[in-house]
Amino acid sequence: MKLSRIALVAFLAAGLVPVAAPAQSPANRNKVVPVAPRAEAASKASAVIPPSYSVEVPYVRSYAPPGGGQSGTLVLNQSHSFTITLLATNQHNNNVTGAGVALPQTDTFGYFSLPSITSNPSNPEVFVKILLAPNGGYWVFYGHLTDLIYDLTVTENASQLSQTYHKNAGNEPGGFDTTTFGAPRAVTTNTKAAPGALPDAYVRTSVDISNNTTTDGVAADMQYCYSTAGAFQGCTTQRSVSLAHYDNFHQDDIVGYLGSLGDLAPSAVQDSIGTF
Numbered sequence: 001m002k003l004s005r006i007a008l009v010a011f012l013a014a015g016l017v018p019v020a021a022p023a024q025s026p027a028n029r030n031k032v033v034p035v036a037p038r039a040e041a042a043s044k045a046s047a048v049i050p051p052s053y054s055v056e057v058p059y060v061r062s063y064a065p066p067g068g069g070q071s072g073t074l075v076l077n078q079s080h081s082f083t084i085t086l087l088a089t090n091q092h093n094n095n096v097t098g099a100g101v102a103l104p105q106t107d108t109f110g111y112f113s114l115p116s117i118t119s120n121p122s123n124p125e126v127f128v129k130i131l132l133a134p135n136g137g138y139w140v141f142y143g144h145l146t147d148l149i150y151d152l153t154v155t156e157n158a159s160q161l162s163q164t165y166h167k168n169a170g171n172e173p174g175g176f177d178t179t180t181f182g183a184p185r186a187v188t189t190n191t192k193a194a195p196g197a198l199p200d201a202y203v204r205t206s207v208d209i210s211n212n213t214t215t216d217g218v219a220a221d222m223q224y225c226y227s228t229a230g231a232f233q234g235c236t237t238q239r240s241v242s243l244a245h246y247d248n249f250h251q252d253d254i255v256g257y258l259g260s261l262g263d264l265a266p267s268a269v270q271d272s273i274g275t276f
Contacts, residue, residue, distance in 0.1 A: 074102035074110045076130045077138070078206075079252045081157045082181075086112040086126055089149040091169045093117075100126060100150075107206040107252065117148070126150060127174075130181075137182035140165075143174030156181055207254040207276065211243035218243045224258055226274030228267065236263040 074084040086100030100112030101121055109129040115121040128142045140154055142165055149169045154177075155162040163180045211218045219242055225235040236258055241249045251257040254276060259269035 072099045085153050140177040206252050209249040211247050214245045216244045226272040
């Protein structure tokens with residue numbers, strides 16, 4: 001809505017008209033009214049507006065300081081481990097080379113930074129994940145957020161079979177390898193999905209809890225609430241894990257781990273579904 005200049009002046013003038021105060025009797029004209037003390041006023045204010053609280057939850061990993069408890073080797077699939085290393089070449093600066101710093105995220109996925117080249121130890125540069133294939137072998141997937149040259153070397157520790165994946169300079173896509181480590185291998189499976197789940201399959205849930213700070217004795221609480229045969233059974237006893245600085249708690253099969261502590265019956269270890 002637009003106001004004309006005359007209407008706007010009239011509106012402002014109306015806003016400046018003094019409002020007459022209510023008439024006071026002569027008896028009350030000179031009467032002094034006491035003002036409530038500050039403490040009393042504050043208590044009244046707090047009674048009207050209840051106090052509020054907030055809880056801050058720190059990130060498990062938001063920054064890795066130089067060295068930061070990390071190494072140049074990324075280890076994935078602890079139960080059938082692979083080690084991965086990265087060597088990058090900076091074609092923009094006299095082909096200077098630098099090794100990657102590994103930042104593991106889960107049991108199957110992690111990434112590398114290149115602090116010797118970028119001076120940023122938490123900046124993600126090259127990603128890699130290794131998954132269990134349907135036939136029992138392993139599949140490798142990798143990608144990047146960089147135009148640098150690099151060589152990503154993956155080694156299967158059990159067989160010492162190794163493969164290096166090379167990226168040239170510039171805009172070149174990542175890739176995948178479903179053949180090098182794709183031969184069937186013995187795998188362990190010990191937790192079955194709930195009956196009726198489609199498709200019916202054996203699954204394991206791995207858990208990593210990391211303390212990426214310099215503080216020792218950081219406690220992490222965990223609990224599993226679950227159902228068996230479609231009926232809710234309750235929650236396990238709350239367990240606490242104490243982590244030293246740059247420490248990590250890892251379990252390939254958290255349900256099996258809770259069963260080993262006596263928190264779950266063997267039947268629930270083999271056939272349960274829930275939240276952690």
